[in-house]
Amino acid sequence: MKAYLEPQDIDKLIAVCNCVRDQIAIRLLFRLGCRVSELNSIEHEKDIDWADRLISIRHLKKRTNLHCPQCNTRLAKTAKFCPGCGQTVTSLISAQSAEEHRRRIRIDQETLDAIKDYLQRRQVKDKRLMPLSRQRIYAIVRQAAAAAGLDGKILQIEELTQDHYISPHRLRDAHAVTWLKRRDSLESQRALQQQLGHQSFDTTMKYRKMASKELSEIYDSIWNQ
Numbered sequence: 001m002k003a004y005l006e007p008q009d010i011d012k013l014i015a016v017c018n019c020v021r022d023q024i025a026i027r028l029l030f031r032l033g034c035r036v037s038e039l040n041s042i043e044h045e046k047d048i049d050w051a052d053r054l055i056s057i058r059h060l061k062k063r064t065n066l067h068c069p070q071c072n073t074r075l076a077k078t079a080k081f082c083p084g085c086g087q088t089v090t091s092l093i094s095a096q097s098a099e100e101h102r103r104r105i106r107i108d109q110e111t112l113d114a115i116k117d118y119l120q121r122r123q124v125k126d127k128r129l130m131p132l133s134r135q136r137i138y139a140i141v142r143q144a145a146a147a148a149g150l151d152g153k154i155l156q157i158e159e160l161t162q163d164h165y166i167s168p169h170r171l172r173d174a175h176a177v178t179w180l181k182r183r184d185s186l187e188s189q190r191a192l193q194q195q196l197g198h199q200s201f202d203t204t205m206k207y208r209k210m211a212s213k214e215l216s217e218i219y220d221s222i223w224n225q
Contacts, residue, residue: 002155003210005166005174009150013166016147022140024118025130029141029168031111032057033175033196036137036168042129044119049104053112059101059197067093103197141168172196176207184211 002009010030017023028039038057042048047056066075069091073084082089115129124131132140145151145166153163155170164170179192193204 004155004177005170007174007178009148010171010174012148012150013141013144016144017140020114020118020121021130022144024114025132025137025140026144026171027111027114028130029171030175031107032105033172033179034105035059035172036134038197039130039137039168040128040132040134043127044115044129045127048115048129050112053107053109054104055107057103057105057197059103065094069093101197103194105195137168141166141171173207173210176204177211180208180211184208
């Protein structure tokens with residue numbers, strides 16, 4: 001059982017894809033560490049800075065806001081009294097809002113060249129770099145895993161109670177752990193938080209726990225313990 005995928009596993013997934021589009025999708029999920037929704041939102045004409053090798057990632061964060069039914073003042077979930085009208089809170093009005101966040105991520109030249117080649121080959125006219133549904137991207141990753149001999153519930157993630165199949169989010173995990181294994185410092189950890197778009201630093205630190213376990217195993221193997 002693996003705790004996460006390693007770069008050589010990602011290479012296997014890419015190698016078995018017989019479609020350039022699928023190769024690019026898997027490569028970007030790993031190299032950018034982006035979510036499926038973020039991959040879907042990339043527009044090749046306005047979100048890719050070809051000269052500086054930067055890709056602008058958009059993330060739509062949905063929030064549920066609670067309001068007082070008397071004066072419409074925004075309330076916390078545990079509010080007993082409304083600070084606006086002073087009335088006892090007996091019921092709440094729930095409303096959803098969405099906030100768009102952007103972050104610019106650097107991409108390696110090899111991946112950028114592969115994207116250029118893909119765009120020159122494809123015949124579909126679409127402003128999106130990956131004009132695919134969420135379900136289709138999941139299917140691409142799962143089919144590649146099966147073809148590469150990595151099918152089944154082979155991932156045992158400590159924070160979760162069940163074993164897992166390879167999925168697009170596991171490529172994001174692999175990006176984070178590879179990052180911390182190669183450079184683990186406070187500066188690097190903060191950079192990874194920005195790279196992944198985490199609001200909480202604690203969320204980023206769960207990957208350090210995974211990476212540190214691997215470093216301990218390497219240390220023990222070196223000293224024959």
